[in-house]
Every structure is written in C-alpha cells, then in structure tokens.
Amino acid sequence: MSAELPKERAPSIRDVARLAGVSHQTVSRVLNDHPSIRDSTKARILQAMEELQYRPNQAARALSKGRSRTIGVLTASSTQYGPARSVAAIEDTARRQGYFVDTANLSVADPAAIEDALEHLLDQAVEGLIIIAPQERVFDVLERMSIEVPYVSLQSTGNHDLRALAEDQILGAKMATRHLVDLGHREIVHIAGPQDWTEAEARMQGFLLEIDDAELMTHPPILGDWTADFGYFAGQELLRSRDFSAVFAANDEMALGLLHALHDAGLDIPGDVSVVGFDDIPVSSHTWPPLTTVHQDFEGIGRRAFASLLGAMGTIVDFPTGPTAPCLVARDSSGPVPVSRLPLLKRY
Amino acid sequence: MSAELPKERAPSIRDVARLAGVSHQTVSRVLNDHPSIRDSTKARILQAMEELQYRPNQAARALSKGRSRTIGVLTASSTQYGPARSVAAIEDTARRQGYFVDTANLSVADPAAIEDALEHLLDQAVEGLIIIAPQERVFDVLERMSIEVPYVSLQSTGNHDLRALAEDQILGAKMATRHLVDLGHREIVHIAGPQDWTEAEARMQGFLLEIDDAELMTHPPILGDWTADFGYFAGQELLRSRDFSAVFAANDEMALGLLHALHDAGLDIPGDVSVVGFDDIPVSSHTWPPLTTVHQDFEGIGRRAFASLLGAMGTIVDFPTGPTAPCLVARDSSGPVPVSRLPLLKRY
DNA sequence: TGCTCGCATGTGCACGGTCACAATTGTGAG
DNA sequence: CTCACAATTGTGACCGTGCACATGCGAGCA
Incomplete structure (x- = not known):
C-alpha cells in the first residue's frame, strides 16, 4: 500500500514538450513513432519523458482516436481449468499486441446476468469480444442486444473461422x-x-x-x-x-x-x-x-481465438497462433x- | 460476428441534449443523478437516451474526472482453482460497485515479466492493484518501481488489514x-x-x-x-x-x-x-x-481483498465482504x- | 536567382464528458 | 407587488491526445 500526498495531475504530453523545448505535437509524434523527426529532437524528448516519468494517458488516447485497444472476455466458467488456461493465454497474447483485456465473469448464466455482463464490457468500449460461455442463451442475448462489436466464440458456433x-x-x-x-x-x-x-x-x-x-x-x-x-x-x-x-x-x-x-x-x-x-x-x-484422456492445447485455443478476433477487427495477424491437434494420453x-x-x- | 458499416461516432451527451431540447450539462446531471432536476426534464432526457441508444463514454469520463474506475489484478497462478475462484469473485464484486477489472497474468515470474505486467496495468491508469502473486520478488519490483497506486495482496504480507x-x-x-x-x-x-x-x-x-x-x-x-x-x-x-x-x-x-x-x-x-x-x-x-482437507472460502477472500482495496483507495465500503473461517472437511x-x-x- | 518540393515542426481544434460559475425561473414572505 | 433566495438550467473552459493544416527551412533544378 502506498500513495503520494500531493495528488497532482500526472505529467502530460505538454509538460514533456515544455521540458524538451518543443511543441506538444512533436512529442505526440515521438509517441506514435512518426518517421520525420530529427534524431536529436527525439532523443531530447525521450529524455524529458524519462525525467518526468511520463506515462501516456490511455483514456485521452482512446477518446481522441476513438479506439480503446481493449477487448472483452465474457466467461461462464473461469474457474475451470481449461477456460482459465485459455483466458490466461488470451490475456498474454493480447498484452503482447498492446491490447488490454477486460473480463466479465458469469456466476449464473441467466439472461439478465448475461446482459449485465455484456453491458459492462460495452461500457468499456471494447473493440472486440471473446465469448467463453458457449451456452446458446448467450448468443440469443448477443443477438437481441444487436451488439455492434465483432465477437468470436471460443467454442465456435461454426460461423467463423474457429471452426x-x-x-x-x-x-x-x-x-x-x-x-x-x-x-x-x-x-x-x-x-x-x-x-x-x-x-x-x-x-x-x-x-x-x-x-x-x-x-x-x-x-x-x-x-x-x-x-x-x-x-x-x-x-x-x-x-x-x-x-x-x-x-x-x-x-x-x-x-x-x-x-x-x-x-x-x-x-x-x-x-x-x-x-x-x-x-x-x-x-x-x-x-x-x-x-x-485426450490432451487439449488450451493455450493454443486461446491464442487462436484472439488471432481470429483480431482478424475480425480488421487487423492483420502476424504472430504465431499455433494450435495443436488433440492427442490421446x-x-x-x-x-x-x-x-x-x-x-x-x-x-x- | 457483426458490424455496422456506417462506422459513425456513437451518440454523445450533446446529441441527447439536442434531442431532448436541453443543454448538454443537464444531460450530464441526469447521468450523475444530480438532485435538482425537474422530473419532467429528466424523463424527457431519459427517453432521448433510450431513443439514441446512448451509452456514456468511459474514456471521456475518465479523462475529465481523472479517475478510471478500473482496478488491476496481477496474478501468477490464474489457472489454479483457488486463485481463479478469487479472481472471479473480485471481478464480480468490482462490477457490482461499478469498477472495471483489468488482469495481467504472469506466466513466468521473473522480474522483467513482473515489471512488464505492472507497466501494462499502470498504463491503464488503474486506481488500485490486487496482487495474487505472493512471491517476494513481486513486492521487490513493486517497491523498486515506486508504484503510486494503493495495492493489496491477496496473500497478505502483514502490512495491511488483510492480516x-x-x-x-x-x-x-x-x-x-x-x-x-x-x-x-x-x-x-x-x-x-x-x-x-x-x-x-x-x-x-x-x-x-x-x-x-x-x-x-x-x-x-x-x-x-x-x-x-x-x-x-x-x-x-x-x-x-x-x-x-x-x-x-x-x-x-x-x-x-x-x-x-x-x-x-x-x-x-x-x-x-x-x-x-x-x-x-x-x-x-x-x-x-x-x-x-481444509475448506477455504476463496470467494470470500476475493471479496475481502477488493473491499480492503476500496478502503485503501479511500472509499467507504458498505457491502458484505463476509469471509468464512476455514473448516476441516x-x-x-x-x-x-x-x-x-x-x-x-x-x-x- | 527564383521556384518547387520534402522534411521537420508548430497551431488550433475536436473527442465526450465534468466542473465552476452565470443566468433564468419559481416560490414565499413582507 | 417586490425582493430575497432556492431550484433549475445554460455557458464556456478544460482534461490529454491525435489530426488536419500551416509554417519555416534547406536542397534541387531550370
């Protein structure tokens, strides 16, 4: 447990700009590694960031770009080994790709709870959804709410390439x-x-x-x-x-x-x-x-689901998603x- | 999988205001249920919201309020039954309190990975952290990074009221x-x-x-x-x-x-x-x-951890956190x- | 030498909320 | 009927970033 008393606002892009003696836009360019920036300028800015312990504000970024870089995971059985493993893999892969993962867990799978959980995820402006709650009911609700976000089901309903x-x-x-x-x-x-x-x-x-x-x-x-x-x-x-x-x-x-x-x-x-x-x-x-028993590659399944979702979200996927065929043990x-x-x- | 072609921006508070014939501020007041609003006005606004399928933009809210309403959960063993169960309970409780939960999972617990995961959570401007990775190393890293966010460990290091x-x-x-x-x-x-x-x-x-x-x-x-x-x-x-x-x-x-x-x-x-x-x-x-065996109330532990974190974040806790003493089975x-x-x- | 062009950088506004403060309307006492 | 005061509503700025567009500057070319 710890906290700073001053409670001052975190340093912003403009603070960095001031310290580096440039405009805020130039700093922004460094953040999005824009091509044309003089090396010396860039170095100066990076140093200023370091000095101020600058950390970009995701909320502001999301607001201005209209993209949250967040995906939602809806799960109905996160305490079971398989799903838990897959979720962990999804989270890991997503993080590597710079995405955040928001999870909503269904303790009971009645329509109201499903809707509530989905509302919660949508409130976060998730850009995509991964569903690990393969009851038909979930898809009914999904349908009824006319979700406008691409989604992918870990269990595959056969509509998408997770078949x-x-x-x-x-x-x-x-x-x-x-x-x-x-x-x-x-x-x-x-x-x-x-x-x-x-x-x-x-x-x-x-x-x-x-x-x-x-x-x-x-x-x-x-x-x-x-x-x-x-x-x-x-x-x-x-x-x-x-x-x-x-x-x-x-x-x-x-x-x-x-x-x-x-x-x-x-x-x-x-x-x-x-x-x-x-x-x-x-x-x-x-x-x-x-x-x-039959061995399953839960992590591969999770990775594959995420890759598939990225695809549905319009991003080209270029990382290994290697699924493994099941094998008898x-x-x-x-x-x-x-x-x-x-x-x-x-x-x- | 589904998507709208137009890709237009979602309706904002001002769109609602226009439709209801009021100012955007009045709409905002409805959202934060401010006391003094005429019932008729409120009703009109609510109807406008309904009509436009309005959904408040969390990013904007977070930006202007400086609060993300998000907490981070760092876990090193999310595939094990106990932790998985606790995480699910945390997520559930948090959601009920209007908080979002961001998880970062540690597949390997080396300092670099720990730091990476923490960076990820901090990037999301989490307001608090729950640590379910009770290796001492994690706390070392936490210390070194001089985290400015209140945190709570599910396993209790004895410093806080999870003792x-x-x-x-x-x-x-x-x-x-x-x-x-x-x-x-x-x-x-x-x-x-x-x-x-x-x-x-x-x-x-x-x-x-x-x-x-x-x-x-x-x-x-x-x-x-x-x-x-x-x-x-x-x-x-x-x-x-x-x-x-x-x-x-x-x-x-x-x-x-x-x-x-x-x-x-x-x-x-x-x-x-x-x-x-x-x-x-x-x-x-x-x-x-x-x-x-000894029965543990993993969910109670999770709830208690969240309550404790809320406390550390300065919120008064007023929901049941009921832990159960362990019992022999x-x-x-x-x-x-x-x-x-x-x-x-x-x-x- | 004058003009075009590309690189490097700056200016101002928009994103969708909230806040502080101002303006308007309604209410009851004198 | 008037005025103080509370209830309601409106105005404009601001939060931190990214985008569109403008600007300054040096190189290349006729």
Whole structure:
C-alpha cells in the first residue's frame, strides 16, 4: 500500500514538450513513432519523458482516436481449468499486441446476468469480444442486444473461422472412442457435457461417429454438467442400469467422479471397467488409476481465438497462433476388455 | 460476428441534449443523478437516451474526472482453482460497485515479466492493484518501481488489514494437524508450498505450532511447488527415507500426487497412512479415497481483498465482504493410526 | 536567382464528458 | 407587488491526445 500526498495531475504530453523545448505535437509524434523527426529532437524528448516519468494517458488516447485497444472476455466458467488456461493465454497474447483485456465473469448464466455482463464490457468500449460461455442463451442475448462489436466464440458456433476448434473436439472424441474399441470393448457408454455447450455436442458427435464406424451400438449418452459430482452420480446410475465395459466421459472431472463411483462399487479399473476422460487436467496423471484422456492445447485455443478476433477487427495477424491437434494420453484407467466381465457386472 | 458499416461516432451527451431540447450539462446531471432536476426534464432526457441508444463514454469520463474506475489484478497462478475462484469473485464484486477489472497474468515470474505486467496495468491508469502473486520478488519490483497506486495482496504480507487472511491460513493448518493428532498420529510430516509464498509459510507455521502444542517432533517439511507432480515425487521420497503415519500437504494437488505415490507403493489409505490436504478443490471429494482437507472460502477472500482495496483507495465500503473461517472437511483419506504400522513402513 | 518540393515542426481544434460559475425561473414572505 | 433566495438550467473552459493544416527551412533544378 502506498500513495503520494500531493495528488497532482500526472505529467502530460505538454509538460514533456515544455521540458524538451518543443511543441506538444512533436512529442505526440515521438509517441506514435512518426518517421520525420530529427534524431536529436527525439532523443531530447525521450529524455524529458524519462525525467518526468511520463506515462501516456490511455483514456485521452482512446477518446481522441476513438479506439480503446481493449477487448472483452465474457466467461461462464473461469474457474475451470481449461477456460482459465485459455483466458490466461488470451490475456498474454493480447498484452503482447498492446491490447488490454477486460473480463466479465458469469456466476449464473441467466439472461439478465448475461446482459449485465455484456453491458459492462460495452461500457468499456471494447473493440472486440471473446465469448467463453458457449451456452446458446448467450448468443440469443448477443443477438437481441444487436451488439455492434465483432465477437468470436471460443467454442465456435461454426460461423467463423474457429471452426477448426470444433473439428478438433470431434477428432479428440473419436480418438478416445477408437482407443476403447481397439482395446476390444464393445459396450461403451458416454457421459456427455451439458446439451447447450458446443464442445459437449462436438465430443458426443465424435463419440457417436466412431461407434458407428466400428459398427457398434450404444445407449443414449447421459447428459451431465461437467462436474465430478455429476460423474459420481452418473456412475451410480450406470452401475444400476447398464451393461458396459468402458466409459468415455466428456471431461476429466466427470471421469474422476465416475472412478469414485466404480471404486465404491468395488470394481477394478481397468480390470472390470475402462475409463477415458477429456482435457488432461493436471491432476489426471495422479488419479487412481492415472486417467487415460485426450490432451487439449488450451493455450493454443486461446491464442487462436484472439488471432481470429483480431482478424475480425480488421487487423492483420502476424504472430504465431499455433494450435495443436488433440492427442490421446494413454494411462492406466483403460485396458483390454475383461473376458469374465459380464457375470461380474450383472450383479448391478 | 457483426458490424455496422456506417462506422459513425456513437451518440454523445450533446446529441441527447439536442434531442431532448436541453443543454448538454443537464444531460450530464441526469447521468450523475444530480438532485435538482425537474422530473419532467429528466424523463424527457431519459427517453432521448433510450431513443439514441446512448451509452456514456468511459474514456471521456475518465479523462475529465481523472479517475478510471478500473482496478488491476496481477496474478501468477490464474489457472489454479483457488486463485481463479478469487479472481472471479473480485471481478464480480468490482462490477457490482461499478469498477472495471483489468488482469495481467504472469506466466513466468521473473522480474522483467513482473515489471512488464505492472507497466501494462499502470498504463491503464488503474486506481488500485490486487496482487495474487505472493512471491517476494513481486513486492521487490513493486517497491523498486515506486508504484503510486494503493495495492493489496491477496496473500497478505502483514502490512495491511488483510492480516486476517494469513491468520486463517495458520488456523486452517492447525486444524488439519490437530485432526491428525486427535486420530492418534505421532509421526506426521508436512509437504509445504513454495518458500516464497506467504500462504505456504502460514500453513507451515500453523503445522509447526500445532505439532509443538502436541509436544511432538517432526521432520523438516519438504518444500514443494503446489503441483500434483511434486506431490507424487515427494511421496516417493518420503517412502524411501522416512517413518510416518500421516502427511499434511499444503494443498490438495500435492495431496493427490501423494495419494498416487502411496497407492503405487501398495499402501492402504487411511489404513497405512493418513493424508490431509488444503483448499478443498472440487475433485477432492472424488479422489480415491476422498480427501480430508481444509475448506477455504476463496470467494470470500476475493471479496475481502477488493473491499480492503476500496478502503485503501479511500472509499467507504458498505457491502458484505463476509469471509468464512476455514473448516476441516473430514473424508476418508484420514483415519486412526494403525497399530501395526511400524513394521510395515520399515520396509521402505 | 527564383521556384518547387520534402522534411521537420508548430497551431488550433475536436473527442465526450465534468466542473465552476452565470443566468433564468419559481416560490414565499413582507 | 417586490425582493430575497432556492431550484433549475445554460455557458464556456478544460482534461490529454491525435489530426488536419500551416509554417519555416534547406536542397534541387531550370
């Protein structure tokens, strides 16, 4: 904690000008590195800035240029590992490009809250929006408010060039499913994410496509809410009502809850049941047993989203946005289908 | 994605004034709800605003008032559950109070990066700073840059009125340790967090205080880095070199890694070894076995930090900041000390 | 030598609010 | 009916930068 008592105004471009013996405009030119300035003048000005600890006033700049150099990030799940990671990457990339990032977090995703959060971001005159709250409702509100700012959704609704992301999700889910099929599993069930999340849908789609490819059948996926609690609940349900030798959960948290339920029932993993998750959150390699999952490049996704937004804002993008294709990380929660599986499961 | 072609300037206070047939100043008064305005006039102006979709320009306001209504959050670990949760709470509270939040994330915590991030925030003319990067280095940089903005650290260095937080950390650690002592454990080891994190220090301190109170002895704590990977490594080390019946890990991730190592060694939890974590991250209730841990009110901490910052910024705080004392959540990873423990452990 | 041209720099205003102060209108007492 | 005084509204300057345009100056060329 600290503060200066005088509370005087910060030095302005004119203060610098006076000290350097030039006009304020010349100082401005230095700030925007205009080509034609004598080197000696420039040096003098830079020194004056240094001396006064000059710091350009963003508000004034925004006012006069009509550009805030700020983007808004609307997130509905900033406490989850993936989104948090992506947001961090967005912030990092944006900062490098001289942009500021304003975040608005949705604790509840009802329309009023969504609108409130968007209003807040718009009040800041953001030049673009990144949405990490892929519920359809958000887009409804976005539509209704007739937002005049370019926006990009991390989860891709398919309208813009982030489509690649959705494809990655499908691919990842196919890889996970294929992995189980290759291990000999024939009765595989899927615990999906919330219906209105594009990611959840893509993963489910990938699962179903692969099941179809392998000419297998499956029960309708259970629709969850991403939480470990739900995974636990789903596990209990599955044990009560279904025959299966493998489960593909749409994210690691649900997979974790599922493991818990299976353990509770005295089942061996992967002896009795194989489990595969999605995301590769940091604890996945230390669950018991360590979780087979699909690794995602959350940071790449974030960078890509920002690049895409810059594009939509009319800026040419010239920095690496390198996304990585998802890859399967086979650990110990998945294994060959047990020969003696059926009698064991029938008990439940 | 969407955009208006005309690209005309947004309506200003003067446009509203013209439409309502008043002076721009009167409009301004409505915006700042000045007391003496005729109701009829006010109504007319409000309607004009509505009609023009008027939105006050924050940049202009900031420029003329010299206040940005923005606070900066510097975080070094925004992808971890606790900090993420606190940041979300800060953002939420700030928004409710009409403040904007600018975040800068430290991917690496070297002085240059810290300085860069701080520069970025100061460029935005933030009125206050919340630091969630409690490494001492950050404060060194803060000192060196002679920041003129009030700041508050989420982890409390003891200089300001967040001291309560540190006390909570100590208390929580004491509760965890006491829990193990009460179960009959006499050889308890501690896996601590990084040395330069105030939280890690507070938890270690709580542990040592309680051990002392119980007139027990302990090995010097192992200094970790908060990650599950480290917890796993630490577990292997402990098994190789120490006798113990219980471990108190400074956070849940490390506790998780530790569980993994213990499982690998074929040990039963809590039959052979009891484990207690700290934080109560959402997956803790679904690890195997479910983890006994200390629940923290991350949101309360965030709110409290913001309130404290407002105080430092000279604003009277009049909203609930309710922090919750930490509480022990006893699950299945801790149990009575095994009678036949010593011979079993000696093997390692 | 006179004129054009490009570089380096200066002048004045606009951006969209707020503030201090002035002007106008309304109200009640004498 | 008049006047003091409060309630309401208006006027103009200013916050810090950037832009459009003007100016001064030296070089190149006929």
